[in-house]
Amino acid sequence: MYPAELVKPMREDLTKVGFEELHTAEAVDAALAKEGTTLIVVNSVCGCAAANARPGARMSLQNAKRPDNIVTVFAGVDREAVDQARKHMVPFPPSSPSMALFKDGELVHMLERHHIEGRPAEMIAENLMDAYNEHC
Template sequence: MDFQLFMNDVVQAGRKEMTEAGYQELKSADEVDELLNKPGNTFVMINSVCGCAGGIARPSAAYMKNYEVQPDNYVTVFAGQDREATERVRSYFEGYEPSSPSFALLKDGKIQTMIERHEIEGHEPIEVVQKLEKAFDQYFK
């Protein structure tokens, strides 16, 4: 199998998993700015082809759609694929280095906190979910 075709399949499966969970894909800098310049709470999932994205981050992100505390927006960008959108959304994450997969919680376009790759990779999904629940409770209630 051609490696590029394989990677396209992995990317498409990762995209589909997040959109089926109810996340809005942002694919351009304009889409990022339009959404983040509106008032409200936004949960951003930085998607990637990394194994920890597929096995830990995406299922954890999907679970959060069922949590009692809900932000106004659930969005996702795909690192390494939607470069313009990913670069732009990361420009809102002041004080944080690029990390994928990762999660960002924003209020009125201002970063509140992040859960970075090192807090996802090597952890059980339930541990990541618990970190997300704690962050939702702290920043989105």
């Protein structure tokens, strides 16, 4: 587990733009039970989360179409919530950071770490916006 003071600014990077933090398996299941679209961002302390994933997720919200619900779990911190989110992301292997778009509880789009690492935030945002335009 990472110290709370270390991850606080990393959490706020998403919560300040409206992402809801999920800390339990029940909260993940409740978020995915909602009608409509839900984006789950698996946040992380790694550099590609800071430079690529979080900025890309934030930028993607500037799109005309966007998910009905935006939530986040934190790898290495919210173990129960992360494990539950990853169960919903099968057949994709666990990775962090990662982002998954669900429609009515069904996985419709996935960005794994290898789609994020080394790619500019703008490219990640564009990928997400294309998914929003198709599914939201």
